[in-house]
Amino acid sequence: MADSAQAQKLVYLVTGGCGFLGEHVVRMLLQREPRLGELRVFDLHLGPWLEELKTGSRWGSLWRGGCGRFPIPSQAGIPTPAVEQMILVSVHMDGIRPVRVTAIQGDVTQAHEVAAAVAGAHVVIHTAGLVDVFGRASPKIIHEVNVQGTRNVIEACVQTGTRFLVYTSSMEVVGPNTKGDPFYRGNEDTPYEAVHRHPYPCSKALAEWLVLEANGRKVCGGLPLVTCALRPTGIYGEGHQIMRDFYRQGLRLGGRLFRAIPASVEHGRVYVGNVAWMHVLAARELERRAALMGGQVYFCYDGSPYKSYEDFNMEFLGPCGLRLVGTRPLVPYWLLVFLAALNVLLQWLLRPLLLYAPLLNPYTLAVANTTFTVSTDKAQRHFGYEPLFSWEDSRTRTILWVQATGGSAQ
Numbered sequence: 168m169a170d171s172a173q174a175q176k177l178v179y180l181v182t183g184g185c186g187f188l189g190e191h192v193v194r195m196l197l198q199r200e201p202r203l204g205e206l207r208v209f210d211l212h213l214g215p216w217l218e219e220l221k222t223g224s225r226w227g228s229l230w231r232g233g234c235g236r237f238p239i240p241s242q243a244g245i246p247t248p249a250v251e252q253m254i255l256v257s258v259h260m261d262g263i264r265p266v267r268v269t270a271i272q273g274d275v276t277q278a279h280e281v282a283a284a285v286a287g288a289h290v291v292i293h294t295a296g297l298v299d300v301f302g303r304a305s306p307k308i309i310h311e312v313n314v315q316g317t318r319n320v321i322e323a324c325v326q327t328g329t330r331f332l333v334y335t336s337s338m339e340v341v342g343p344n345t346k347g348d349p350f351y352r353g354n355e356d357t358p359y360e361a362v363h364r365h366p367y368p369c370s371k372a373l374a375e376w377l378v379l380e381a382n383g384r385k386v387c388g389g390l391p392l393v394t395c396a397l398r399p400t401g402i403y404g405e406g407h408q409i410m411r412d413f414y415r416q417g418l419r420l421g422g423r424l425f426r427a428i429p430a431s432v433e434h435g436r437v438y439v440g441n442v443a444w445m446h447v448l449a450a451r452e453l454e455r456r457a458a459l460m461g462g463q464v465y466f467c468y469d470g471s472p473y474k475s476y477e478d479f480n481m482e483f484l485g486p487c488g489l490r491l492v493g494t495r496p497l498v499p500y501w502l503l504v505f506l507a508a509l510n511v512l513l514q515w516l517l518r519p520l521l522l523y524a525p526l527l528n529p530y531t532l533a534v535a536n537t538t539f540t541v542s543t544d545k546a547q548r549h550f551g552y553e554p555l556f557s558w559e560d561s562r563t564r565t566i567l568w569v570q571a572t573g574g575s576a577q
């Protein structure tokens with residue numbers, strides 16, 4: 168590495184930086200990346216929480232300097248998206264470090280906006296994506312965002328000379344496949360027929376392939392692009408909207424949820440803070456270990472227990488007063504299949520009037536009903552990853568968040 172961490176002031180760009188995972192990545196970088204000089208937060212929807220960074224109340228950052236609308240220096244006259252910059256003074260272990268946080272409202276499907284945001288960045292952490300398995304967006308839009316958006320990020324790195332790209336992929340790139348084959352405590356090398364039909368896993372698989380294929384391409388300046396892809400399993404933690412939806416559903420049903428999936432179906436889950444930490448560490452080590460990490464995929468994992476999706480959720484919803492009724496599914500599987508299909512019909516019929524997108528549809532039922540768990544240490548072997556948060560800590564933090572939201576819309 169050219170300079171010591173103390174001297175380097177690097178520019179990081181996080182796409183999707185206001186999303187569930189993205190926000191945790193942003194906060195983790197502010198807390199644990201001593202080389203950070205500027206942090207660009209790029210998102211279609213800038214979150215109100217960015218305003219909190221001004222007070223520094225939650226992240227050891229002291230607010231210094233005004234926050235005004237400053238355009239990023241336009242690249243060759245390319246119009247730049249709305250930009251808000253604020254200067255933070257982050258408190259790191261090695262002392263006080265000034266960090267510029269630049270909030271950029273932009274769209275990854277717009278190549279010029281991506282190029283303007285990437286220009287001058289040392290590292291790009293690309294988490295932006297349309298995480299839709301509920302039929303909210305069309306297959307075309309899902310492809311536009313997840314595939315073309317990723318293509319735009321790659322091309323922006325090549326055109327502007329940014330050399331390091333960490334992509335947030337997904338377990339869904341692997342499975343469950345269309346045949347419902349279980350993936351039982353598998354790793355990155357486990358043979359598995361990754362066949363998909365649903366737009367979301369198809370888009371993630373193609374985007375991941377593009378990222379890995381781009382590894383080694385020469386960027387502006389002649390040096391090689393170094394890429395890797397991280398594959399989280401089901402992420403949980405503060406800000407997980409599906410967990411909040413389950414909590415609200417249970418409150419509506421008098422504090423009860425009804426088992427729909429056999430307890431024997433194991434589903435891999437990973438705490439959002441550990442996923443964020445893995446992103447920060449991979450981004451840091453990608454330069455030093457380019458030969459080993461370049462073009463590689465890594466499952467995201469931690470000490471979260473293997474359980475069914477519903478039983479795992481009850482680790483948090485139980486202490487919040489909910490009860491899961493039934494030791495076995497309360498309705499026969501064929502009835503769930505029928506209800507899932509009915510939901511698709513209703514979604515289609517109601518679409519001209521409103522968006523009806525329930526949790527239960529044929530795809531979510533199939534995924535929930537198929538064992539998919541990982542057991543690997545590849546990230547530890549390749550770049551020294553160890554979970555930052557224990558299972559107990561992850562569980563406590565998630566429970567506190569569920570209690571704090573109280574089923575509200577936050």
Ligand SMILES: NC(=O)C1=CN([C@@H]2O[C@H](COP(=O)(O)OP(=O)(O)OC[C@H]3O[C@@H](n4cnc5c(N)ncnc54)[C@H](O)[C@@H]3O)[C@@H](O)[C@H]2O)C=CC1
Pocket residue numbers: 182183184185186187188189209210211212273274275276294295296297298312316335336337338371398399400401402403
């Ligand atoms: N939530 C989960 O369980 C898992 C998520 N992932 C991946 O992690 C990444 C983040 O997912 P989540 O945080 O759960 O989703 P999220 O929906 O909370 O965050 C995605 C962010 O991307 C932004 N975005 C969407 N379209 C955009 C566009 N056209 N231009 C710019 N920004 C755009 C959204 O505004 C949002 O802030 C995604 O790539 C997803 O595929 C992978 C495995 C599991």
Ligand SMILES: CC(C)[C@@H](O)CC[C@@H](C)[C@H]1CC[C@H]2[C@@H]3[C@H](O)CC4=CC(=O)CC[C@]4(C)[C@H]3CC[C@]12C
Pocket residue numbers: 298300336337338339400401402409427428476477526527528530531532534535
């Ligand atoms: C209604 C019941 C059948 C209920 O149990 C349905 C749960 C269902 C909403 C979830 C079960 C498995 C989840 C998916 C899994 O964690 C893998 C994922 C990876 C991603 O990249 C995005 C999210 C998701 C598809 C996740 C979505 C919610 C489930 C389907």
